[in-house]
Amino acid sequence: MTETNLRILLKSRPQGRPGPQHFERSEEPRPTPRPGEVLVRHRFLSLDPYMRGRMSDAPSYAAPVALGAVMEGECVGEVVESHHPGFSTGDRVRGARGWQQWSVAHGSTLIKLPDQDGVPDSAYLGVLGMPGTTAWVGVTEILQVKPGDCFVVSAASGAVGSVAGQIARRMGARVVGIAGGAEKTRFVTEELGFDACVDHRGDLASALDAACPNGIDCYFENVGGPVQAAVFPRMRDFGRIAFCGMVAEYNQDPPPPGPNLMALVRKRLRLQGFLVSDHPRAWKQWSEVGGAWLREGGLRFREDVAQGLENAPEAFAGLLEGRNFGKLVVAI
Amino acid sequence: MTETNLRILLKSRPQGRPGPQHFERSEEPRPTPRPGEVLVRHRFLSLDPYMRGRMSDAPSYAAPVALGAVMEGECVGEVVESHHPGFSTGDRVRGARGWQQWSVAHGSTLIKLPDQDGVPDSAYLGVLGMPGTTAWVGVTEILQVKPGDCFVVSAASGAVGSVAGQIARRMGARVVGIAGGAEKTRFVTEELGFDACVDHRGDLASALDAACPNGIDCYFENVGGPVQAAVFPRMRDFGRIAFCGMVAEYNQDPPPPGPNLMALVRKRLRLQGFLVSDHPRAWKQWSEVGGAWLREGGLRFREDVAQGLENAPEAFAGLLEGRNFGKLVVAI
Known part of the structure; x- marks a missing residue:
């Protein structure tokens, strides 16, 4: 030793x-x-x-x-x-x-x-640690996903996004991932079971229009940057965005500007940032719920x-x- | 006739x-x-x-x-x-x-x-019509103002802002208005009874720092533009912004960009847009509450x-x- x-x-x-x-x-x-x-x-x-x-x-x-x-x-x-x-x-x-x-x-x-x-x-x-618990808080407490919602998550093959999409799908949403490249998008649909996954390296705007023809009810934001810019104008009335992180911008100084916020009024949007550390009870909740799903093979x-x-x-x-x-x- | x-x-x-x-x-x-x-x-x-x-x-x-x-x-x-x-x-x-x-x-x-x-x-x-009811919804339902909050409202001498500040003050907040020019700012403190009012035609950033030394818990957004840009970085952790309108930008085409949204995560902010027309029960509520305040001279x-x-x-x-x-x- x-x-x-x-x-x-x-x-x-x-x-x-x-x-x-x-x-x-x-x-x-x-x-x-x-x-x-x-x-x-x-x-x-x-x-x-x-x-x-x-x-x-x-x-x-x-x-x-x-x-x-x-x-x-x-x-x-x-x-x-x-x-x-x-x-x-x-x-x-x-x-x-x-x-x-x-x-x-x-x-x-x-x-x-x-x-x-x-x-x-x-x-x-x-999946059962900080990233999984973050996904649980974002989907259940912040976005309050409802059956029939069109739910979009960026960095969909990543630690948080992969879990967020699977939780939202169990809650009855139609789940669309955003990931980079054919290998990741295929993994997201074939392995994780999302309804669709679009590649942000292609024409993201058109791909989102095709995958979310009626617009987006819930967006789980992990990346910022051009992905955020493509999702934002596609939010539906009464849409919600959970801000978990904006990893595409962490190395930019100064940070780039964001979207004009008048859409918040016109569409009555709610944008909310969160940190898993503010939700101490969620850890136990998720380790029970997610642990059970994992053991029965229902969480990839x-x-x-x-x-x-x-x-x-x-x-x-x-x-x-x-x-x-x-x-x-x-x-x- | x-x-x-x-x-x-x-x-x-x-x-x-x-x-x-x-x-x-x-x-x-x-x-x-x-x-x-x-x-x-x-x-x-x-x-x-x-x-x-x-x-x-x-x-x-x-x-x-x-x-x-x-x-x-x-x-x-x-x-x-x-x-x-x-x-x-x-x-x-x-x-x-x-x-x-x-x-x-x-x-x-x-x-x-x-x-x-x-x-x-x-x-x-x-005061008892659409603008007053809008103020009531924004302060009570959207911002959920609490005693001790630092509450800021733009267009503070206007139809909505003047009422929003008076409601927030009754709910126990410290209320700071933003208005344009000495005559309006004086009206807001002396007639409406706000705790302070700052002039957006001056050095707004410094004036906000002086009026809100611990930052801002609640912002009632009526104007957008440079006022929004000055308020946004001064929001405190767990701050809320109610988006009622952005009148300073209504004549701009295309609309200008907004703030970078990473602060939503870092500070766990909630930004929410609303329209009074989505809150039909608020009309009767406010006409009773606001009407009583008005008749007893407690609403200017x-x-x-x-x-x-x-x-x-x-x-x-x-x-x-x-x-x-x-x-x-x-x-x-």
Whole structure:
């Protein structure tokens, strides 16, 4: 068992695209747990678009990662040594443990994974983790999808979009995905079971008109940019847009302007932004509902696994450009 | 009693600013009521920003006024001849009777004004009419103002804004108006009792920072343009914006872009457009609540009265440029 702890630190704040040059590796001895603490060996690290915001010191809902500090991120791993009564050696856990191979955590900050539920551990970073819970909140609480709604989601093959569309379809909506390229759009219809999926690399406006001939009732916004510009004028009266993220714009400084908002009056639209962290009760709800769907084979997901913590910076840069295919995790 | 009916017809559809050249006068014999109908002599015509939309044939929530047809608008007037059991000669009524001196209406389309309530008839076009009801819906249903909220309203001396601010203040908010020029801002604080009012003709950003040092919880949007651009970045976490109108942009074609919407996620904002016509129950509610406030002197309003129906086109053009001061009506 390695005695060193490889860590990825934030080295500098990017202007525009982040890349490996904004991170640095550091090794230190693996830490030692004190009373109440647990030593965790990390198995998988989640990479998510929100991390771009943590690299910047612009005002945001969360404090930035300090220069020279370990990058923030959720991990699943295994308890190697426990000084907390709630955990034993061998327990599988999840927690916000950062981009590193090992960590010690107070037991109160870790969540134990269910035993023997047939769900791979990494799924607790994706379909049953933060991205899946985000999809659940967006579809049920923010958009309040109703049977018969035309529901559109961008980044439809991604960690959040893939789950959002499947939830909306179970709620009776007609579900249309937006994704980039033939491989992803085929996956969205054939594997995830969406009613349609359009390619934003083609003529998106015409494709949306064909897929949503009566307009769009609900839009789950993950990307911004030209996709948002194509969807916005196609919203129907009393339409709702849930703003989860706008990943296509995270590397643009200054951010581009948005749509003229007079359509909000004319069509009585509701636009609402949300963060899953404001909805603490949704985690348990979704892990029960989504977990049951998953075990009965009614919830599909795909992972894109990068190998080795040292490759996390490059994989993260690719995530912001849509190079991943499915939920991006790093096998540590 | 004049036997002719002066009518103002829509002559052409404006590109940009409307003016008298887009209207034409027409005289016809005054109409004769049939069974079930009522002959109404119009006393006051309401002029409202939404009418700009009716002059255009761009897609909207309501059909445009046809070229050559009488312009749409709400009137109050007096029953001169009744063939409907619900009305008698001398009754005061309101209804969507158009820009003309007389009309016949089926009794079912008219609303009788209360007798002897001490409220001037024209107030049923403003503070107790469509604009007042719009303010009531926006503040109570859309923004859901709470005690302690910092509430900002644009066009604060206008028909909707003046009422919205007074309602929000009764609900316990700190109320800041935005208006154009020293005379209007003074009216808003001294007559309407807002906590503060800032002048959008000055350095609006600094003035808003001073008036709302902790940011803005609720914004009642009437104008768009540079005012919207100044308010938007000052919204607080969980802020709400009710979109009632964007009068500063109605003569711009194409409409200008809006703000980048990533702030919706970061601050968990809710932006919602509304039309008073979607809230039929609010009319009775507000006429009871607002009527009581008005009779006890707790609701202030100001009217800007243009004299003569023939001057309605010029007065309407001024409304879109903020030349009115208070609710604009035409004394017919």
